[in-house]
Amino acid sequence: MWFIDQAALKRPIYLSLADQISRAIVDGRLANGVRLPPHRVLADSLGLSVQTVSRAYDELIRRGMLSGETGRGTFVRKEEPDGSLPYIPERLGEVIDLSILKPVCEAMHIDRMKAALATLAVDLPASAVLSFRPNMIFPRHRAVAADWLRGNGLSVAPSHICLTNGATAGMTIALMSIATPGSTIATEAIGHHTLVPLASYLGLKLAGLEIDEEGILPAALDAACRNEVVRGVFVQPSVINPMATLMSAARREALVEVARRHDIAIIENDPLGALIEDRPPPIAAFAPERTLYVTSFTKTVLPGLRTGYLAVPDRLLSAVTNRHLVTNWVATPMIAELATRWVVDGTASDLVRWQRAALRKRQAIAARILQGTPFRAHREGLHVWLPLASRAAEDLFVAQARLRGVAVAPGHSFQTGAASQPAVRLSIGSTSETELETGLAVIANLYHSNPEPLLLAI
Structure with missing residues (x-):
């Protein structure tokens, strides 16, 4: 029998449900190898459509947290997949994506490329x-x-x-x-x-x-x-x-x-x-x-x-x-x-100089919002590195941030040797300046808070 905090489910419902299950997995309350309820059983118990539950399971399979076995059911993966991606592979729902490392881009960049392609068509x-x-x-x-x-x-x-x-x-x-x-x-x-x-x-x-x-x-x-x-x-x-x-x-x-x-x-x-x-x-x-x-x-x-x-x-x-x-x-x-x-x-040099100025501005925004946290950054870097207390804290932080509509990259995705200090990576160029401020505010509040764990059990 599942006990899910139905009051915490928000649109898109399938993504919110997936995040709750994800939280239970990383928190250890859903053990490795556990068989999840069939789609229809879980859907009926929560008053949801089978399609919604199926989409939630599919999302978790994409994240590498569940595996579907034909004729047997859906199971929590027994181990993490090799080379797990630090970023979400696609933007689903209303997510502020701070997980993927990108430069700052505006309409000006598209205009420059259109002009270059037009010129190329003339003298290719x-x-x-x-x-x-x-x-x-x-x-x-x-x-x-x-x-x-x-x-x-x-x-x-x-x-x-x-x-x-x-x-x-x-x-x-x-x-x-x-x-x-x-x-x-x-x-x-x-x-x-x-x-x-x-x-x-x-x-x-x-x-x-x-x-x-x-x-x-x-x-x-x-x-x-x-x-x-x-x-x-x-x-x-x-x-x-x-x-x-x-x-x-x-x-x-x-x-x-x-x-x-x-x-x-x-x-x-x-x-x-x-x-x-x-x-x-x-x-x-x-x-x-x-x-x-x-x-x-x-x-x-x-x-x-x-x-x-x-x-x-x-x-x-x-x-x-x-x-x-x-x-x-x-x-x-x-x-x-x-x-x-x-x-x-x-043009290349011009765009590099533009990018440098844009990143300095965004790094200043990050420094202001993340003040009081032990973040690491460079004024011309594409990201911020925010250390956390433990691996469990890292997994929980990533899950909690995602539930609040912000995707971040878990630090363990970058680990190549022995266990290192847990952290999350925050891209500052991957979204609009307004979304960046909103997303970083969520991260700062989450860092300074001690959120109650989501209610999920079996």
Whole structure:
């Protein structure tokens, strides 16, 4: 027999019901493996339609919290799915979505893209739609990419730049180029959420290393390299990491020294690039002989501009070229053409400067509303990191926030090593400024309150 707080159900009813069940699961009152009531039984007991209950169950299956077994029923999952997403895969109902990391976007961005597409239609290069050979398509693009990277603090020859379909493609190619299945890659204990499933798919092991307010501790990397065969280290030194830390030049040099001592490769994920003003030079500038540098335009210029650059050291150029050919063949030529034009005519730089100003304004809003909480942020970052007391508190916080109409990213989604401090990540660019203020106010009130648990039992 279920005891659900029917008075707390609000529209959309199926989502509110799903959140109550979710709360019971993360709270431990619905144990792993428990069989839930059949759709019709629960619907009749609550006075709801079978369709509403079915949609609630389907929502929980999408979240990875339930599993449906044909002929047997619906069960609480016995374990969390690998690589669980930190963000909601779609916006359902009236939800203020602070879960997905996005830049601030306005109508101006759409207008810029419309104008660029109109121009492209007039003088589209034949190679962008007719050629199969990367070397026939991208020589001009690589030269422009070298200029863009120089503005990011990195000097690299055009021949050593691989155009990719964004940072994720660059990460994949880089990992495949430095490590074989069974190898170990070191990274931050709280790091890139995509890295966990990606490493699993590639057959790689991750060693999540101890971090501080600047990122990976060089001593931790040294110890890992002494204890096992580490093929490389994956780092996010410039604010994109969940804890919004900016690694100093001294720390970057110290990591490079350890990497050289043990002769390991470095993958530097830097999708924010020039957005972070007055940052130290990229790690690749300190160790160009062993660093694969990944950047893109989706987080700084426009989400739909899904193209990026992978700067490659000489000794890995052949490996990267071959891995890129077998996984992507080429970056999408017309998107690359748009990015190249925007770099040349200054649009890309203009939009980066606009984004920097917009984020500073929103970070000021977050600092005002979250005053009195131990949040971490950078004035030009895309998110805020809010530590919590325990994993149970984290799960409860996420569920309670969602029930109040705000989606946030749970900190454990970014965990790559041993249990780390629980937290939630709050994106500040993913919604309108008005919704951001409302959502952050909900988060602040929830943090400072001690809400009564939802009534749900069996």
